Amino acid sequence: MLLSCRRIGIFTTFLIGLLLTGAFSISSAEAASKVHRSSHKAHYKSSKQLKNRPVANAYSRGMKSSKRLRSGALKQAKRYPPAVDSSAAYADLVMDAKTGRILHATHPDELRHPASLTKMMTLYLAFQALKSGQLRLDQQLPISQNAASQAPSKLGLRAGQQIRVEDALLGLVTKSANDATVVVAEALGGSEEQFARIMTKKARSMGMSRTVFRNPSGLPDPEQVTTARDMAILGYALVYHYPQYYPYFSREGFTYAGVHHNNHNHLMSRYQGMDGIKTGYIRASGFNLVASTVRGSTRLIGVVFGGRSAVARDNKMAALLDQAFAGLRSGQAALRVASLDVEQPDYVSVPAGLPADLPAQHLAAASREEF
Secondary structure: OHHHHHHHHHHHHHHHHHHHHHHHHHHHHHHHHHHHHHHHHHHHHHHHHHHHOOOOOHHHHHHHHHHHHHHHHHHHHHHOOOOOOOOOOOEEEEEEOOOOEEEEEEOOOOOEOOHHHHHHHHHHHHHHHHHHOOOOOOOEEEOOHHHHOOOOOOOOOOOOOEEEHHHHHHHHHHHOOHHHHHHHHHHHHOOHHHHHHHHHHHHHHOOOOOOEOOOOOOOOOOOOEEOHHHHHHHHHHHHHHOOOOHHHHHOOEEEEOOEEEEOOOHHHHOOOOEEEEEEEEEOOOEEEEEEEEEEOOEEEEEEEEEEOOHHHHHHHHHHHHHHHHHHHHHOOOOOOEOOOOOOOOOEOOOOOOOOOOOOHHHHHHHOOOOO
16 A cells, blocks of 8 residues: 555656646747747848848939939920030120111120021021012922921921921921921022022121021031121011011911921010010020010110020020110110220111012022132
8 A cells, every 4th residue: 555655656746747847848949939039020120120221222222313313314304405515605786776776785796606596597588589479478399308307496397298388487487497497498599508608698798797607597517607796687687678577577386287386486475575586596506586676666686695595595685675775765875895995886787778689590690609
């Protein structure tokens, strides 16, 4: 009996030991598991923090930043034209159209690139052809491959088709369309080169002594040059030689082939009395403008070359015209010519009368002369 009790006690002790050992093992395993899970959480949390740190996330942020920069650059390129070339130089002139007296000028006789102011002469010769009967407003002109392939601005003309003379002229005035310009040039001169010679000869006959044209549109050519004084002469001639066609310059826009084109001369819509004429821009010239403004019986013709932007150019023109009108009202229209060391009034020698129209055969002869 005693032996049985002793065996039972040993067995009970053995069982209790096993239970305690198992509990300890389970507790250790759970603890180890908890430590492992805690370590995993800590590692995960740490990795998230590292991702948010600048060094760890530099590549990702760099890629996003690069995309933002590219997107911003594209938006800027669409919104603003390229910066003006450093070779561009400023010049201006304001004259009283009635007398030709210069009311203000800065470097009026220094050479500048006309850019699309060139189209003023193309239009002058087109008006001359209309008056002489060489062209009709409703006449259809052929569109060559050369015309269709011109760089913008353009109407998008297609080779082999035709365009009415009036539509082509409105394309020049409002859109400053280079394709329409070449259509007119080829119709009157046979080719761009021949028509450019005609343009230069006409410039000489009008007193534009320093102007040379190499193309009818104003697209970049280092030899295509003019001066503020010469452009004032051409502006005057357009106003007074062809008053029946000059109103085209006041058109706010026109529609061709279902597309509406606004006039590039935005100053005309906000400056009292302005009724024309033409804007121009290439990198070598900066932003150019010839403008004609009439108030009462006074007409002023202003020229600005080399503006840093279209807005800056327009604002400068407005300021010059304001100054000139104010001086005329007060009777103190003082001359300020930056390039001359004289105080006596200076004048633009404007062509007083309408020059004789050259017949077609004379135009062809003129095209063979070199300038």
